Amino acid sequence: MIRNAVIKDIKEIHSLLKIYGERGELLPRPLSKLYDHVRDFWVYEDDGKVLGCCALQFCWDDLAEIRSLAVNPEHERKKIGTKLVERALSEAIAFNIKHVFTLTYRPGFFQRFGFEKIDRSELPLKIWADCILCIKFPDCDETAMMKVIM
Numbered sequence: 001m002i003r004n005a006v007i008k009d010i011k012e013i014h015s016l017l018k019i020y021g022e023r024g025e026l027l028p029r030p031l032s033k034l035y036d037h038v039r040d041f042w043v044y045e046d047d048g049k050v051l052g053c054c055a056l057q058f059c060w061d062d063l064a065e066i067r068s069l070a071v072n073p074e075h076e077r078k079k080i081g082t083k084l085v086e087r088a089l090s091e092a093i094a095f096n097i098k099h100v101f102t103l104t105y106r107p108g109f110f111q112r113f114g115f116e117k118i119d120r121s122e123l124p125l126k127i128w129a130d131c132i133l134c135i136k137f138p139d140c141d142e143t144a145m146m147k148v149i150m
């Protein structure tokens with residue numbers, strides 16, 4: 001089941017993101033940042049174990065980012081990722097957010113939800129908030145994608 005993340009989930013979220021961070025597939029996030037943003041997260045829990053996580057981070061009055069989406073590699077392709085993204089999108093709608101973006105190495109997955117590729121330069125706030133601190137900046141090879149919510 002999907003639920004809002006709580007403080008006790010942070011260590012499991014951190015380990016999940018670290019798996020893909022070490023593979024270079026996701027931006028790892030320090031524990032301190034995860035505690036800062038615990039209220040942005042949902043987790044998919046099964047039998048008391050966190051198998052997936054996803055965050056929706058508000059950036060401006062009509063812009064939010066889906067980030068830190070990760071599913072335990074042993075539990076992929078069971079629709080956990082889909083349910084987490086659908087949960088984040090319904091939250092964006094509830095907050096009347098018109099534009100949801102993500103930076104990803106899995107554009108094919110996000111296209112299924114109506115995300116379209118955009119040029120990273122369309123995301124100035126994001127670049128100056130996060131990217132400038134990233135070890136890959138300015139040579140980021142993630143795909144920037146945007147979903148316009150009607």
Ligand SMILES: CC(C)(COP(=O)(O)OP(=O)(O)OC[C@H]1O[C@@H](n2cnc3c(N)ncnc32)[C@H](O)[C@@H]1OP(=O)(O)O)[C@@H](O)C(=O)NCCC(=O)NCCS
Pocket residue numbers: 020025026066067068069070071072075076077078079080081082083102103104105106107108109112
């Ligand atoms: C991307 C990710 C979240 C998908 O989670 P998941 O639970 O395995 O995905 P789902 O089971 O919900 O997949 C749903 C569908 O998307 C498709 N899909 C999954 N990953 C895909 C990809 N990389 N490209 C294209 N389609 C993909 C699957 O084929 C599946 O279709 P099906 O219904 O025909 O089986 C997971 O692979 C992951 O954690 N990846 C590493 C981290 C990452 O890249 N996060 C996204 C960036 S924020």
